[in-house]
């Protein structure tokens with residue numbers, strides 16, 4: 031299987047060749063109870079293309095060695111492959127320097143790393159951390175823990191009925207006590223794409239650093255951390271068509287240099303005696319122990335794959351899908367979309383009159399349609415909209431309008447049963 | 450579709466639409482709150498007990514059709530039973546929805562046998578047993594919040 035990264039055969043500038051893209055994802059040929067799989071739970075995790083699978087198996091079959099510690103060729107090669115992957119992620123996020131990319135297990139670990147290092151050394155009693163109503167639990171709980179430990183306060187930016195950040199309220203929350211802002215780039219339960227550049231600008235007006243949670247945004251749109259201007263940005267590999275267990279944290283070099291280490295162990299030191307340890311330079315200071323080498327290499331292959339297809343083509347295709355899905359779902363009697371922001375992407379959360387989301391999920395599953403039902407790790411969002419749960423269809427580059435029609439047809443089954 | 454009709458039996462749909470014994474219970478002797486964090490289902494069960502006998506029971510909350518109907522049918526079934534009998538019913542119900550080998554026509558369960566279809570949907574077992582776990586918490590450990598996680 032050849033990688034699509036550097037070929038023009040799979041795509042032209044803005045048109046995505048649906049059939050050829052789908053062919054690169056082996057799982058899309060699967061059936062569920064005899065029906066073709068219609069995978070619409072991409073916000074939970076995306077499927078993996080052949081180039082990523084190949085990179086993983088090539089690493090284990092031909093390159094496996096521990097990194098940063100062997101003088102022999104194989105270890106040198108593995109180290110090179112791992113560091114190449116870091117450079118690829120840096121390029122993908124438009125970071126100025128690969129050293130600003132720290133490999134983590136996932137987005138959750140990236141946020142916890144910042145909370146436990148930057149947060150613990152910066153936030154004190156009476157200080158404040160600002161998040162929003164639409165955060166994933168992984169961008170709430172680490173700050174709650176930090177605030178509890180430090181006697182600090184968590185402030186929450188409200189959202190509108192459409193699911194948009196209330197920027198005026200946000201601005202009024204910023205002040206001398208604010209030590210950090212941490213906001214999601216794209217909401218996983220509403221699809222809202224936040225004006226992150228503006229969010230950063232307003233915070234920087236008060237010299238407040240900003241973390242952006244890019245877990246959802248990074249596979250739908252080109253991310254340029256320097257243009258956004260943020261101080262930290264987190265992504266998670268398994269939503270980038272890459273492996274599970276690998277993610278990345280971008281941090282501005284001068285902040286990373288000043289931050290205390292996260293975990294202690296091998297690789298993060300430059301010298302150790304029982305009296306004293308000096309820490310390694312960034313990014314290694316934050317990567318204690320043997321990392322997920324294969325995962326990092328797989329993530330490198332994944333971002334190459336995405337860049338090969340191109341965000342121009344991806345965004346245009348997904349826009350067409352979103353418009354089609356919005357129209358088709360809105361036409362279903364008794365269906366209400368939750369999350370109608372003007373700027374949104376690829377996510378459709380909905381409720382159906384008289385039917386709980388969980389029942390919808392079970393029924394459409396018997397038609398081979400995989401959607402997520404529940405609170406999507408955003409309980410405050412559910413509370414904000416007064417619903418216990420929603421059903422959520424989330425789209426990726428390989429989805430088709432036929433698949434959306436399939437979901438809509440499956441929803442008629444729900445009505446047949448529930449009346 | 451036939452499989453789905455096994456799960457969503459008419460009795461279940463009926464109890465989902467019009468749950469019995471639904472609402473607050475004044476002067477309850479025992480109560481507990483239950484929560485299924487996976488899907489956000491929440492319900493509370495309240496009982497009146499005299500001489501070890503359940504004289505009244507009601508439930509409140511929100512949830513999917515399976516959890517609501519299960520709670521509704523449970524309240525009908527346990528009214529008039531002794532506390533010990535509710536424990537036996539808990540075990541039999543649990544077996545009904547989880548054990549592929551359990552009889553689907555356990556006479557002791559009466560109408561509750563309609564939940565046998567749940568065993569084909571492992572992801573829905575927690576919905577079916579939420580009311581029962583909450584009942585047991587009320588009986589064993591009054592005022593406790595239970596979670597199916």
Ligand SMILES: Cc1ncc(COP(=O)(O)O)c(C=O)c1O
Nearest residue numbers: 136137138166168218245246266
């Ligand atoms: C917006 C958002 N933030 C954070 C996360 C957490 O990602 P992970 O579980 O990979 O750390 C997710 C994914 O569930 C998400 O959608």
